[in-house]
Amino acid sequence: MTSASTTHGVAVSAQSRMLQLALAGLLGLFIIGFVGFSHMEVVHNAGHDYRHSMAFPCH
Amino acid sequence: MNIFRNAVFAAALAGILAGFVMTALQATFTVPLILQAETFEGAAASHDHAAAEQVAPGHSHGEEAWAPADGFERLAFTALANVVTGIGFALLLIMASELAGGIAGWRQGLIWGLAGFAAFTLAPGLGLPPELPAMPAADLLARQVWWVGTVGATAAGLALIAFRSQAVWALLGVVLLVAPHIVGAPQPVSHETPVPAELHHRFVVAVTVTNLVFWLVLGAAAALARTRFATGLSAKPQRRLA
Numbered sequence: 632m633t634s635a636s637t638t639h640g641v642a643v644s645a646q647s648r649m650l651q652l653a654l655a656g657l658l659g660l661f662i663i664g665f666v667g668f669s670h671m672e673v674v675h676n677a678g679h680d681y682r683h684s685m686a687f688p689c690h
Numbered sequence: 691m692n693i694f695r696n697a698v699f700a701a702a703l704a705g706i707l708a709g710f711v712m713t714a715l716q717a718t719f720t721v722p723l724i725l726q727a728e729t730f731e732g733a734a735a736s737h738d739h740a741a742a743e744q745v746a747p748g749h750s751h752g753e754e755a756w757a758p759a760d761g762f763e764r765l766a767f768t769a770l771a772n773v774v775t776g777i778g779f780a781l782l783l784i785m786a787s788e789l790a791g792g793i794a795g796w797r798q799g800l801i802w803g804l805a806g807f808a809a810f811t812l813a814p815g816l817g818l819p820p821e822l823p824a825m826p827a828a829d830l831l832a833r834q835v836w837w838v839g840t841v842g843a844t845a846a847g848l849a850l851i852a853f854r855s856q857a858v859w860a861l862l863g864v865v866l867l868v869a870p871h872i873v874g875a876p877q878p879v880s881h882e883t884p885v886p887a888e889l890h891h892r893f894v895v896a897v898t899v900t901n902l903v904f905w906l907v908l909g910a911a912a913a914l915a916r917t918r919f920a921t922g923l924s925a926k927p928q929r930r931l932a
Contacts, residue, residue: 651694652785655701659781666775668834676757680764681771684720686811686820686897688833 697784700915704784705777708908712776713769715903719896721768723889727822730884776908779806783912786845790853793913803909805848811901813844813867817875820897822890825883828876840870 666678667687675682675689682689758764787793787802814837821827847866850859883890 648693649789651691652697652788654694655697655781656785658698659701659778659785662778662781663775666771666778670830672755676755677767678771679757680716680721680724680768681775683724683821683823684716684768684897685775685901686815686818688818688827688830688837689821690823690827690830 697781697788700912700918701777701780701784703915704780704908704911705775706773707776707911708780708904709773709776710769711907712772712900712904713765715900716768716772717765719900720893721765723893723896724823726889727824727885727893730824776904779810779905780908780912782806783908784916786849787912790849793909793916795917796910796913799909799911799913800906801909802912803905803907805845805852806909807902807905808848809841809845811898811905813870814840814875815894815898816871819890819894822885822893824885825890826878826880828878832876836870836873836875839873840875843867843870 666674667682667685669675669678679689758767783802783806793799793802817840818833818837827833843866847863850863850866854860854863
């Protein structure tokens with residue numbers, strides 16, 4: 632990290648920080664939901680062994 | 691969007707590492723058991739889940755749908771799913787830990803990993819044990835709703851116990867941990883299955899332990915990635931965990 636980005640990081644308001652972290656969490660939820668919970672058959676078939684191995688509700 | 695970018699970058703590093711470790715573990719311990727169970731689905735066209743369909747109607751596996759070819763292609767898609775969702779889990783772990791002040795080191799990363807394991811594997815697995823193909827199950831949507839609710843309640847319960855000083859919050863946390871199991875997971879009408887109980891038991895153990903390792907790797911990797919990008923994520927290190 633350069634000193635410039637450090638300064639920028641500290642300057643970020645608490646509200647903006649919360650928002651960006653929440654956005655990152657939402658992205659994570661979306662990814663997991665799509666791969667693990669999709670009812671789309673192609674996605675289901677592609678991730679079949681994964682879903683069973685992660686004990687996601689499947690079938 | 692500096693914090694968002696750093697969170698995504700750290701999550702990508704942790705997710706890719708944990709995803710590849712998980713793929714190796716699954717290929718060794720869980721996928722062979724899945725393939726063995728599929729032989730009980732009948733001699734019909736490969737991979738059509740005929741047996742499961744009878745107990746869970748409404749989720750058809752039409753023969754026209756694409757599916758990866760057995761062997762390398764199937765493993766490759768499993769690896770892809772592991773890496774992609776590894777990044778997704780890492781994003782959630784990083785978000786939660788940053789809101790709590792940030793992971794200070796790999797040891798705290800392991801503890802965060804244990805929390806992830808408890809929320810995403812242990813708690814939902816109590817009501818809905820890992821299933822093999824050809825095993826009966828209740829309605830898919832009902833199980834997904836219970837699964838999501840249990841994960842959310844467990845994560846919230848653990849957070850209240852770990853990060854709230856007043857005893858009343860810890861008590862509420864315990865209630866949240868227990869409540870999903872009092873509600874109970876949707877169960878199939880009959881648990882009758884051609885899959886031998888011994889095979890299923892080995893699968894439950896394999897899934898639980900591989901997930902434990904996955905979460906420990908993910909937590910530690912997220913902690914190590916954070917030390918490189920800490921300045922972009924948070925101003926202060928985590929003061930205490932409990």
